[in-house]
Amino acid sequence: MIDTHAHIDFAEFDADRSDVVLRMHSVGIDNLIIPGVSPKHWQKQLAVAEQYQFYYALGIHPWFCPEDVDASIFALTSQVSALLECPRFVAIGECGLDKLYASTWPRQLAVFEAQLKLAQSVNLPIIIHSVKAHPEILACLKKHPLPRGGVIHAFSGSTEIALEYLKRGFKLGIGGLIMNPNAKKLLKTVCDLPLDSFILETDSPAMAPINVIEKRNQPANLVLFIDKIATLQKKTSVLVSEHLMSNSVQLFDL
Ligand SMILES: [Zn+2]
Known part of the structure; x- marks a missing residue:
């Protein structure tokens, strides 16, 4: 298995990163994708990816929306061109729109659209963070269709919204929220749609499932989500x- 979204480069893992990786391997998760979040994070992200031979994406997250949009997009474009031939560089992102960060909204839109254009020009899939922004994200995707699609990370929406993304070649990233019985919309979406629609992710260290004691999420928790999806879909965990x-291998061409 692969965790398609883990910020294992973040400081939360500095003290015991190798133990977390060992634990992940011991439950059958072979690799993960580290999403990029901002120019000042890339150096450490790339060093961690190199050390453990993890996959990675490069991008600018809406929480780290830059003051100078043009300069940061220039930095991203240069970094992307320098690494384009690396087989472990698999996507643009994490990028997107987050309405809870309203003060940076106009810049968020500019940075997101620039990353859609970049994904289009280098022919990579994209990892999208969408918080209270599905209509705006869908409008951007209509304007900048991506031949290789991407993933709507930590999807929690309805079947109707999910179908809008699926028809544009996107997968839905399913993570810790699926363990929460109150996430009714998401649970229904996972019951309704075929397995082709989903990929697995933890978003470590964020979004720890409610049924584990440690509040820091980690890649090994991914196995819990497989069993939960199997129960919801009335299929075996192996299947x-x-x-x-x-699905992950196809989307990211791993
Ligand atoms: Zn993330």
């Missing part, structure tokens, strides 16, 4: 993990 692994 679910194989199907979702093959």
